[in-house]
Amino acid sequence: MTKSSATSGGHCVVDSVGKVYSSSGNDLEIVLKDCSFEVPAGSLTVLLGPSGCGKSTMVKLIAGYETPTLGQVRLDGVPVNGPNADRIVVFQETALFPWMTLQENVAYGPVQAGEAKAAAEREAGALLRTVGLAGFEHRYPTQISGGMQRRAEVARALITRPKLMLLDEPFRGLDHMSRGLMQEYYLKLFDEHRMTTLFVTSEIDEAIFLADRLVVLSYKPTVVKTVIDVDLPRPRNFQMLTSATYGRIKEQALDLLYNEALKAFDQTPAAA
Ligand SMILES: Nc1ncnc2c1ncn2[C@@H]1O[C@H](COP(=O)(O)OP(=O)(O)OP(=O)(O)O)[C@@H](O)[C@H]1O
Numbered sequence: 711m712t713k714s715s716a717t718s719g720g721h722c723v724v725d726s727v728g729k730v731y732s733s734s735g736n737d738l739e740i741v742l743k744d745c746s747f748e749v750p751a752g753s754l755t756v757l758l759g760p761s762g763c764g765k766s767t768m769v770k771l772i773a774g775y776e777t778p779t780l781g782q783v784r785l786d787g788v789p790v791n792g793p794n795a796d797r798i799v800v801f802q803e804t805a806l807f808p809w810m811t812l813q814e815n816v817a818y819g820p821v822q823a824g825e826a827k828a829a830a831e832r833e834a835g836a837l838l839r840t841v842g843l844a845g846f847e848h849r850y851p852t853q854i855s856g857g858m859q860r861r862a863e864v865a866r867a868l869i870t871r872p873k874l875m876l877l878d879e880p881f882r883g884l885d886h887m888s889r890g891l892m893q894e895y896y897l898k899l900f901d902e903h904r905m906t907t908l909f910v911t912s913e914i915d916e917a918i919f920l921a922d923r924l925v926v927l928s929y930k931p932t933v934v935k936t937v938i939d940v941d942l943p944r945p946r947n948f949q950m951l952t953s954a955t956y957g958r959i960k961e962q963a964l965d966l967l968y969n970e971a972l973k974a975f976d977q978t979p980a981a982a
Contacts (some may be wrong), residue, residue, distance in 0.1 A: 740930065766878055806862060816865045897919075901945050
């Protein structure tokens with residue numbers, strides 16, 4: 711995907727969305743309660759909230775894998791009624807096909823959509839180089855590290871030119887150093903393509919480092935506590951983590967999250 715071919719649009723509106731699950735027996739659990747926020751087109755919006763508050767549930771509703779109990783999700787004004795290639799989700803777990811090379815994996819979507827294999831693989835190779843996988847195009851997923859798999863995963867999502875990228879804790883489980891590098895790779899791609907992104911995390915530093923805006927969630931029943939504009943310049947670098955602006959945003963987000971994290975902790979059943 712070249713800069714000029716980057717997809718436009720992707721303005722996502724989450725409008726008064728609620729989600730109730732029925733658990734074992736007839737008990738109902740209100741996970742999301744009247745949540746409203748927007749992902750502006752071309753923005754990198756981060757959904758930040760304590761573990762278990764319903765972040766993945768929100769991603770599933772926006773992706774169209776599940777239906778809201780109340781409210782509506784809209785993409786560029788059109789109500790979301792199910793999954794569609796205009797919204798691509800990258801999960802924490804790898805979904806690469808183990809029997810295909812990285813290049814074949816990344817080219818898979820366009821080839822399935824009818825693009826010539828050679829052209830799709832050329833583009834796949836270029837994207838793999840952008841995410842730092844030059845020289846690994848012909849390796850199989852089991853022959854590379856977890857961090858490299860995540861990068862190939864992002865390349866595979868990008869090649870389909872979705873209107874909205876949904877990344878659900880894609881770097882969770884990686885060691886500290888790999889996670890930092892992954893954040894840098896994603897920011898480089900974002901600076902280049904400005905693809906509309908909703909990035910989900912429970913890590914506050916990751917959230918601020920990446921975001922144009924933070925949507926901070928409470929604990930269940932979950933509401934949007936606040937939206938914080940992250941007015942750090944782009945391109946970002948790790949020196950910014952010690953800036954006064956960064957400190958101010960972190961303090962604001964931490965104040966909100968601390969009490970919610972305590973609630974989450976209190977509701978966690980004690981180990982037997
Ligand atoms: N399919 C389902 N059926 C019933 N309850 C569900 C279902 N999916 C999620 N839940 C409930 O929704 C709550 C929120 O789960 P979710 O995975 O969305 O949270 P999360 O914020 O993404 O968590 P984490 O940060 O730990 O990944 C869970 O505690 C669970 O009780």
